Amino acid sequence: MSEAPATASDTTDTAAPGPSLLRVRDLAVDFKVPVRGSLRAARLRAVSGVDLDIRRGEILGVVGESGCGKSTTGRAILQLLKPSQGTVAFDGTELTTLSRGRMRAMRRRMQMIFQDPFASLNPRMSIGELIEEPLLVHSDLSAAGRRAKALETMQLVGLSSRWHDRYPHEFSGGQRQRVGIARALVSNPEFVVADEPVSALDVSVQAQIVNLLEQLQEELGLTMMFIAHDLAVVRHLCDRIAVMYLGTVVEVGECEDMYTSPRHPYTQALLSAVPIPDPLVEVERKRRILTGDVPSPLNPPTGCRFRTRCWKAQDVCATQEPKLTTTGDGHQVACHFPENPGPQDHPLVAVAGDR
Amino acid sequence: MALLEVRDLRTEFRAARGSVTAVDGVSFTVDAGETVALVGESGCGKSATAQSIMGLIVPPAGEVTGGQVLFEGRDLLRLRPREMRAVRGKGIAMIFQDPMTSLNPVLTVGRQLTESLELHLGLSRRAARARAVDLLEMVRIPAAETRLGSYPHQLSGGMRQRVMIAMALSCDPRLILADEITTALDVTIQAQILELLRDLARQTRTAVLLITHDLGVVAGMAERVNVMYAGQIVERAETVDLFHRPQMPYTWGLLGSVPRLDLARGGRLRPIAGRPPELSQIPAGCRFAPRCAHARELCHESPPDLTTVRESPARGQLTRCWGTGPTEQGGWLTTQDRYADQMTEAR
Numbered sequence: 001m002s003e004a005p006a007t008a009s010d011t012t013d014t015a016a017p018g019p020s021l022l023r024v025r026d027l028a029v030d031f032k033v034p035v036r037g038s039l040r041a042a043r044l045r046a047v048s049g050v051d052l053d054i055r056r057g058e059i060l061g062v063v064g065e066s067g068c069g070k071s072t073t074g075r076a077i078l079q080l081l082k083p084s085q086g087t088v089a090f091d092g093t094e095l096t097t098l099s100r101g102r103m104r105a106m107r108r109r110m111q112m113i114f115q116d117p118f119a120s121l122n123p124r125m126s127i128g129e130l131i132e133e134p135l136l137v138h139s140d141l142s143a144a145g146r147r148a149k150a151l152e153t154m155q156l157v158g159l160s161s162r163w164h165d166r167y168p169h170e171f172s173g174g175q176r177q178r179v180g181i182a183r184a185l186v187s188n189p190e191f192v193v194a195d196e197p198v199s200a201l202d203v204s205v206q207a208q209i210v211n212l213l214e215q216l217q218e219e220l221g222l223t224m225m226f227i228a229h230d231l232a233v234v235r236h237l238c239d240r241i242a243v244m245y246l247g248t249v250v251e252v253g254e255c256e257d258m259y260t261s262p263r264h265p266y267t268q269a270l271l272s273a274v275p276i277p278d279p280l281v282e283v284e285r286k287r288r289i290l291t292g293d294v295p296s297p298l299n300p301p302t303g304c305r306f307r308t309r310c311w312k313a314q315d316v317c318a319t320q321e322p323k324l325t326t327t328g329d330g331h332q333v334a335c336h337f338p339e340n341p342g343p344q345d346h347p348l349v350a351v352a353g354d355r
Numbered sequence: 356m357a358l359l360e361v362r363d364l365r366t367e368f369r370a371a372r373g374s375v376t377a378v379d380g381v382s383f384t385v386d387a388g389e390t391v392a393l394v395g396e397s398g399c400g401k402s403a404t405a406q407s408i409m410g411l412i413v414p415p416a417g418e419v420t421g422g423q424v425l426f427e428g429r430d431l432l433r434l435r436p437r438e439m440r441a442v443r444g445k446g447i448a449m450i451f452q453d454p455m456t457s458l459n460p461v462l463t464v465g466r467q468l469t470e471s472l473e474l475h476l477g478l479s480r481r482a483a484r485a486r487a488v489d490l491l492e493m494v495r496i497p498a499a500e501t502r503l504g505s506y507p508h509q510l511s512g513g514m515r516q517r518v519m520i521a522m523a524l525s526c527d528p529r530l531i532l533a534d535e536i537t538t539a540l541d542v543t544i545q546a547q548i549l550e551l552l553r554d555l556a557r558q559t560r561t562a563v564l565l566i567t568h569d570l571g572v573v574a575g576m577a578e579r580v581n582v583m584y585a586g587q588i589v590e591r592a593e594t595v596d597l598f599h600r601p602q603m604p605y606t607w608g609l610l611g612s613v614p615r616l617d618l619a620r621g622g623r624l625r626p627i628a629g630r631p632p633e634l635s636q637i638p639a640g641c642r643f644a645p646r647c648a649h650a651r652e653l654c655h656e657s658p659p660d661l662t663t664v665r666e667s668p669a670r671g672q673l674t675r676c677w678g679t680g681p682t683e684q685g686g687w688l689t690t691q692d693r694y695a696d697q698m699t700e701a702r
Contacts, residue, residue, distance in 0.1 A: 065541035172630050202396035202568065207612035207626030214623065229542065236614035236624065259616065273546035275571025276617050277610065279594045282575035289550055290543045292497075293511045 021191060021223045022054040022077065027086035029069070029076045033298065044298050046072045048247040050086070051324055054191070059217055059224040061238030061255070063231055063270070067294060069247040070227045074193040077225070078110055079103055090191065108138035111184040113177075115196035121168045121179060127154075128164035131182045138187040153186045156219075158212060174205035178212070185216065193225045198233060210237060231274050235259055243267045246305040247297055249324055253331040263331060263338040266306045304336065312337045356428060357384035358562050359408070359447075359530055365421035366400075366407045375634035377403040377417070379586040382661075385530060390556060390563040392573040392594075394609075395583035398631060401566045404583075405532045408564075409449055410439045427529070444475045448523035452535040454515035458507040464491075464518050465503030468525060475526045490521040494551060513544035520552060524559065531556065534566040549576060570613060574598060579670070582606050585632055585642040588661055592672040602664050603674040604688070605643045641677065649678050649688055659685070 027050040032041035047069040054060045062070045075081040077088050079095050088095045090110065098106065111134075121130055131150040135141055141149060151161050157178045168176060177197060184192055194213065198206040214237060217224055228234050234241060241258045243251045243266065251264040262268045272288040290309045295301055304322050307313040316336055324334040366378035378400045385391045393401040406412050407419045410431060424431040426446060431439065443449075451457050459467055468490060469483035478486060484503070491499035494517040507515055516536060523531050533552065537545040553576060556563050565576055573580055573594065580597045582590040582605065590603040601607050611625035629646045632638055638645055644654040654677050664679050665672040677685035 065543065174630060202630075203570075203612045204396060204608060204627040205630060207624040208628075210614075211623050211626060231542070232614040232616045235616060235620065256620065269543055271616065273542045274616055275545075275549075275569065275575050277570035277574050277613055277615060278598050278617070279574040280599070281617055282571075287546065287550070289546050291547075293513055293544065294541075 019056055020053040021056040021091055022052070022225075023087075023089040024050060024052040024073075024077060025087045025089075026051065027073065027076055027088065028084045029072050029081055030084040042298060045084075045300075046247055046297060047076060048300075050244075050247075050249050052242060052249065052252070054223055054225060055240075056190075056223055057221050058239040059226050059237055061234035061241040062225060062227045062244060063229060063234050063241060064244035065229060065270075065294060067246070067297060068244040069297075070244050071195050073244070074112070074195050074225055074227050078107075078112055078193055080112070104137065108187045109189050110191040110193070111187065111189040113180050113184045113192060113194040113197045115199055121176065123168055126165050126167055127159070127171075127179055130168070130179060131186055134183060134187045149186060150182075153182045156185065156216070157182045172205070173201050174208055177201065177209050181209075181212065181216070185220070189222070191223045191225075193227065195227045196229070197226075199228065199230065206233070213237065231271065243270065246294060246300055248305055248334065249332075250306065250335065251331075251333045252324070253333075257329070257331060261339070263327075263333040263340075264306075264335045265310050265312055265337075265339075268339065269309075304334075306335075357425075358387040358389075358427065359385040359564070360425040361404070361408065361422070362425065363422040364404065364407055364419070364424065366403050366412055366417060366419050368403075368417040369415055370635060372635070376637075377586055377634060378407060381422075381583075381586075381588055383581050383588060383591065385562050385564055387529065388556075388560040388562055389579070390553075390565060390577045392565045392567060392577035392580045393583055394567055394570065394573050394580060396568055396609075396631060398585075398634065399583040400586040401583050402534055405449070405534050405564065405566050409443065409447065409532060410434075410436075441475075444471060444526045444528065446528060447530045447532060448526070448528040449532040449534065450516070450519045450523050450536050452538050454512070454519045455507060457519065458515060460507055462506075463503065464505050464507065464510070468503075468518075468522060471522060471525055486525070487521075490525055491518070493524070493555065494518070494521045496521075511544075512540055513547060516540065516544075516548050517551065520548070520555065524555060524561070527559070528561060530562045530564065532564045532566065535568070537572065538568070545572075552576075570598075570609060582609070585637060586634065587642065587675060588673075589643065589675045590673065591661070592665075593670070596665070596672050600665070600672070602672060602679045603643075603676045604647045604649050604678065608646075641675070643676075647678075651677070651687065653677050653684055 027047060028045060029047040031044045031046055033044045035042045050073055062073065064070045072081060076083045083096055095103065095106065128150050131153055132146040135146045135149060151164065154161060159178050159182065198209050201209060210233060216222065226234065226238055235255055238255050241253060241255055242249050243264065245266050251267045259271065262271055269288045269290045276282055292309050295308055301308050303319050304317040307317040322334045322336050324332050326332050362382050364378050364381045365376060367374045367376050381404055393404060395401050408424050412419055419432055426442065431442060465487055468487040469480065472478045472483040472486055487503060488499050491502055496502050496514060496517050510518065537548050540548060549572065567573060577594050580592060580594050581588045584605050590606050597606065601610055608627035612627060614624060627646050632642060640656050641654040641659055644650040647654065659675050659677045659680055661673050661675045662680055663671045664674050678688035680686055
């Protein structure tokens with residue numbers, strides 16, 4: 001039998017970069033926040049100068065800690081929040097300048113799955129009504145047609161049709177998330193932003209939903225932006241990953257590449273902080289523990305935003321903001337002193353030295 | 356003698372119809388200086404166990420209806436409120452998930468620290484203040500002296516949790532109960548806090564009862580682990596054994612449900628089907644049987660006991676499972692069935 005050589009690297013997934021379904025350039029989102037002792041509100045720039053491309057049919061993971069702007073980016077892409085600057089092109093159409101009516105029509109093609117399904121479900125509507133609701137806006141189906149479509153979608157997400165007339169309070173967290181997913185998918189969207197869809201779930205149920213999302217993405221050929229803080233789940237599910245810190249994208253790359261040779265110091269620290277469920281690995285592991293907290297986005301550091309916690313920071317980091325630059329292998333990193341590609345100092349692999 | 360020995364603890368909560376037993380016959384020990392984990396999913400009874408130990412279950416909402424909590428040989432369940440107050444802080448200190456709910460929002464950090472030092476240790480104001488600065492430095496809070504004047508809302512989540520750890524350590528307790536202390540924190544801050552707790556517990560030889568849902572946290576912190584499911588301990592082992600030779604199918608399920616950063620990416624996750632039982636509708640037999648792929652008739656009919664399935668040099672490994680049990684009727688699960696082998700393959 002002719003087998004492929006065992007050394008064939010499965011990490012260099014050299015699938016030619018597919019065409020972008022979504023192209024985000026220089027996106028910024030501002031919030032107004034009250035300032036104590038002043039009548040004038042301060043401007044908080046939650047997302048600043050974000051460039052992202054999402055290829056048709058891929059899952060792009062967006063990771064980062066609270067306040068890094070990952071959810072805000074997702075919402076601004078869907079125009080649920082008004083960007084203060086920048087462009088968002090979806091399948092060639094610029095969204096930021098669309099009229100309300102045209103944007104509403106566009107929404108059928110782009111949907112969102114929320115973290116807390118209960119908060120996003122009207123408790124007085126039955127499961128069937130909840131799943132049909134988007135069709136009132138996004139289709140001209142008859143009542144019977146909507147019902148049929150809702151039942152079909154329920155089956156797709158693994159909800160029994162006998163739940164059709166039940167109410168959300170009778171559902172467990174995992175089932176509610178299935179309802180949230182069904183609502184997002186019932187209008188046959190091409191693009192879905194999933195904002196921490198499994199974060200509130202217990203691990204055994206979380207795995208069920210992760211598998212469901214994986215299966216749906218394959219079956220329906222969805223393009224997905226998967227926002228999460230759990231790096232292990234993101235790696236399991238995603239094709240490419242973008243790491244955000246304090247409102248900016250600091251690194252983007254192919255999933256495995258990101259985990260085996262992270263270039264940005266923050267990505268390295270993030271990976272090294274994830275606990276591994278194996279005591280033998282944990283005991284051997286060399287950790288890179290960051291000092292200090294994330295600075296306030298109201299007053300971000302000059303230059304590189306990560307410099308106040310970075311062990312490699314030098315003078316230039318305080319004066320010049322590093323631009324997101326593409327390296328030869330298509331990896332993007334925003335750092336004056338990125339690591340060289342290679343697994344030598346890898347925060348996870350370095351410890352698996354027993355073989 | 357164990358520092359803490361919980362024997363057959365039973366805690367019930369009042370519910371809409373009748374009551375539910377959140378903790379049902381839980382027994383375990385924590386030795387001096389040792390870190391022991393209670394791990395499980397929401398509603399498994401791990402936090403209720405911690406609250407029962409601390410005497411924080413207050414009727415009529417809930418009640419400890421049976422068992423003993425022996426701390427240094429004394430049954431805490433029989434102490435008068437006044438005696439229990441002396442145990443809290445000096446004997447056992449507790450750190451919660453959300454420090455904001457346990458810190459007083461209108462008192463400065465310094466005052467909250469000095470108050471307990473004056474109260475429990477009888478220090479003078481000045482001595483208490485000096486000790487408070489020491490404590491904040493010990494938990495690696497920068498500019499400790501000036502931080503004494505801060506209010507809790509002026510601190511970040513990580514800083515607040517450091518203050519909580521400082522408060523917990525302030526009276527040199529023998530045991531710290533840490534209930535989901537990093538669940539609300541970001542991963543880089545979680546790493547800081549866990550490292551801090553690990554270092555300080557080691558330095559001060561304080562025992563820790565770590566309550567968490569996160570297997571990764573358990574792996575890095577605990578020496579022994581108790582896995583809880585639906586109000587009971589279903590497996591107990593040394594940490595390395597639990598992760599490398601899990602015996603009970605529920606534990607395999609938990610381990611199979613989490614993707615691992617350090618292993619090659621492969622196939623689908625192996626979740627556990629269904630979800631934990633409602634406490635008001637506990638199955639008659641093994642509580643995990645309805646979700647267990649290996650369950651037989653016996654499992655559905657008769658509840659298994661927690662029994663030793665593997666002798667190990669230290670304290671052995673116990674499961675509450677017919678399939679792995681050493682009894683005559685049970686024990687049909689072979690090592691081939693066991694999760695450990697699948698893990699080895701995955702490497």
